[in-house]
Amino acid sequence: VQMLDVEIPSNHEGNGATTFSMDIHPDMDTTMIYVYKGGPLELQKEHDSIETITIPTGSIALLDASSTQTRGVVLSNKQQTQNDNDEPACAMIFAGKKLKQPIAWHGPVVMTTQDEIRQALRELRQGTFPPQQVDWDFQRLASKPK
Numbered sequence: 001v002q003m004l005d006v007e008i009p010s011n012h013e014g015n016g017a018t019t020f021s022m023d024i025h026p027d028m029d030t031t032m033i034y035v036y037k038g039g040p041l042e043l044q045k046e047h048d049s050i051e052t053i054t055i056p057t058g059s060i061a062l063l064d065a066s067s068t069q070t071r072g073v074v075l076s077n078k079q080q081t082q083n084d085n086d087e088p089a090c091a092m093i094f095a096g097k098k099l100k101q102p103i104a105w106h107g108p109v110v111m112t113t114q115d116e117i118r119q120a121l122r123e124l125r126q127g128t129f130p131p132q133q134v135d136w137d138f139q140r141l142a143s144k145p146k
Contacts, residue, residue: 002028002095007088008041010079017042017076024073028095029066031073035059038089044074052076055091065095 008020024031035041039057044050055061065071077089103110106117109124123129137143 002093004093005090006075006093007090008075008077009088010038010077010086017078019074019076021072021074022093024065024071024095026071027097028071029064029097031063031065031093031095033061033063033073033075034092034094036090036092038077038079038087039091041089041091042076042078044076045070057089 002025004022006020009018011018033041033043033055035055035057037057039055039059041055042052043055043061043063044052053061063070063073073093075091079086079089101112104112104114104117106121109117109120111117111120120129123131136145
């Protein structure tokens with residue numbers, strides 16, 4: 001899995017767009033892009049293509065990265081600004097390989113079979129899920145033992 005958090009500055013020069021590009025590893029066949037701040041961003045559909053997709057803030061784009069033509073990501077921030085202090089557009093990029101396994105879910109629990117779901121719910125009720133719990137507050141990084 002590839003994961004990347006990117007900031008793409010807005011364009012205060014007034015001469016086009018600020019662009020970010022990356023190649024997706026050849027082993028990956030799926031890419032997701034989530035724009036979480038300062039969008040929209042423009043996504044180039046294929047290498048050497050002028051066709052784009054607009055990804056608004058709060059939206060996800062799901063891409064097929066199985067061919068060499070779609071294995072790259074080119075994001076552009078075309079927002080025009082007056083000064084350097086404007087916030088950049090921010091996006092999370094996830095690339096991975098499809099597992100091609102069955103999916104079973106019940107509420108927030110996702111497994112591969114209904115039997116695994118029942119087992120997880122049983123363990124939740126018994127207080128034994130997750131199987132190992134750390135002895136420090138994992139929600140506060142500062143409390144992690146050195």
